[in-house]
Amino acid sequence: MEAEINLSESLEDYLEAIFNLIKENGSARVTDIARYLEIAASSVNQGLKKLNQEGLISQEKYGPIKLTKSGFKAAEKIYCRHKILYIFFNKTLGVSKKNADQDACSIEHALSEESFSKMVEYLIKNNYIEKKNCAFEMNTEKEEVKMTAEQLMLDKIKVGSKVEVVKIESKGRLKRKLMDMGLNRGAKVEVKGKAPMGDPIEIKVRGYSLSLRRDEAAEILVKEV
Amino acid sequence: MEAEINLSESLEDYLEAIFNLIKENGSARVTDIARYLEIAASSVNQGLKKLNQEGLISQEKYGPIKLTKSGFKAAEKIYCRHKILYIFFNKTLGVSKKNADQDACSIEHALSEESFSKMVEYLIKNNYIEKKNCAFEMNTEKEEVKMTAEQLMLDKIKVGSKVEVVKIESKGRLKRKLMDMGLNRGAKVEVKGKAPMGDPIEIKVRGYSLSLRRDEAAEILVKEV
DNA sequence: GATTAGTTTTAGGTTAACCTAAAAATTGGG
DNA sequence: CCCAATTTTTAGGTTAACCTAAAACTAATC
Structure with a gap:
């Protein structure tokens, strides 16, 4: 359906970090990403170059990091997967928040579409989330997660x-x-x-x-x- | 509790392949493992050297590949994890066998002990598996999986x-x-x-x-x- | 026992993803 | 405008995990 870009795990991590940082701070700088992912700033820089080549972010030298349209979409998808997995592990299996989050992180890159959508199905049936358009709106703990992280x-x-x-x-x-x-x-x-x-x-x-x-x-x- | 050896994903894959091949054929040769994992025989050879160093297999030049006691234990653990994940995805979420197996493969290395044991709890409660000692005996589809792969x-x-x-x-x-x-x-x-x-x-x-x-x-x- | 087919190992490379250290640019205050 | 601190980039590694091609060895038949 879509032009699928196949990102490596680490590039997906970078994208997700950017998404979350923009959501929280309004911007994502190299050092923020480095701190977030606990890796060296120079490594982040290399990663950003690749994301740039893929057209997922736009970034001039020393300039701010901006998500492009397709970058935003890709990041949102990863973010959704993470959230879904987190809820699944934490709410339905009772895994601690820390481990649920960590496991969501390591699994989000690898799980098949099918398994993912079966989990969503399960969560919808049990009223943990509500389907809305093609993205998902979480309504756990009365906290609505807004899906906007655009600058x-x-x-x-x-x-x-x-x-x-x-x-x-x-x-x-x-x-x-x-x-x-x-x-x-x-x-x-x-x-x-x-x-x-x-x-x-x-x-x-x-x-x-x-x-x-x-x-x-x-x-x-x-x-x- | 145990002397934890921290294996990389790919070394765990080698170990699991050896375990499964021994279970099926009585032996695991370099070419069998290469075919099983779809990688070159020379890559397998390198991997085996590392497993040898870790004391998980014993192998002389051109000799047969044998699991040591600790190698057998480690392999069994990975095998168990795989099986549990497979059952969880296939039976409780209704994921196709192919995807359930593939996902189990990619997740088995990463999932936390806690998430894993919460899944086991869930499966026991729903009668998909029975607890037995510290290993697990599966009784799905009336097929009992014997946990022996020793030569x-x-x-x-x-x-x-x-x-x-x-x-x-x-x-x-x-x-x-x-x-x-x-x-x-x-x-x-x-x-x-x-x-x-x-x-x-x-x-x-x-x-x-x-x-x-x-x-x-x-x-x-x-x-x- | 020699030959051939197949297996295992070695030698030498590639790539992704990280690293440290240092250079270049930017920020913010005096 | 200049300077110090911080941020970003570059340059030059390292490592794990793969690869191909060729050499060394084993198995099985004649």
Whole structure:
């Protein structure tokens, strides 16, 4: 059905780490991934090159790591598998969280589609998860797992919401300018309004009101708070 | 509890292959293992060297591959894991035999003790297997899986049983002599009687009656028919 | 006992996935 | 703007697990 890319286990691990880090922090840096997987940063770098070649991430030298459309899809799939396995082991077999997680990690790469979908069937029947479109939405422990880990840029944020700056992706002069405005990492930003065409965008940072051009805002990576 | 040897996945695969081949054929040769695992014979050879170093098999140059006590134990454990996983996937989840077997193969190396024993618990509760000592005896499909894969030598065979010659392990003159007696690979042998101390042993091969010294019989690898 | 077919071993390579150490670039503060 | 700390990249290993091709050995027949 799809253009199947056959990733090695370790490349799948990298992708999954990126997915989880973006979900948690809004960005995934080389060192974050290295810490997450407990391997050297230089090894991560090599892995990222391969993911880049496969078109799953896009990354310029020293630039931020972004998932492409297909990368996001692939990562989401792996994430789903992990989650399903985790729930299966932890909830239905009663395996400790630690081991369930660890086992999910080692198995997620290897299990056949059939076994996987039989597990899903079983979990649906026993009401641990609900089927929804082609992905799965978990409703265990009342915690809904949102399946979004795409990078959010400031120009895409709805008026009225509050976000936190993760990174400024531009370089040089523009970056300097934005940072001088107080848009540093960790800065809380509220989107006050947008002009009809979405340009300019009115924001409030550290008490000051600012107006940004849309392409400037598009350089600012944020996360929900 | 035990002296844990940490085997790599591929060494576990070799060990399992040896176990299964001995169980089926009475012996495991390099080419058999290579065919079984679908890899080159020279790769198997390298693997066997490592198993030898770990003390799990004993093998002289060009000689037969024998499991040591600890090798047998390790192989049996892997075999058990495989079987348990296979039953779990096939019987309780309804996964096809082919995929259940394949998945068992890829998972058996990675799964934590805890998950494994939780699966066993589940299978016992649902009556798919019965606990017996520390190993497990499967009683699915009325077929009892015997947990013996140790090499049988002709001197250990009970009076009255019929066996088939798999290999003569000695070399040179003695080997020649035994082969001239008709004890070639595939020859059917019936053990007619043993003297009080087990020496000599009376056998019948290809219609002839022969008498063997015990240490001669100990060189003849046989399998049950 | 010599020959041929088959098996096992050796020799020498490749690849993926890691590593350490050091160089290059970026970040953030003064 | 400059400097120190941090991050990212490069350069140059190592190891396990495979491979092919050829050599050494064994088995089985004539």
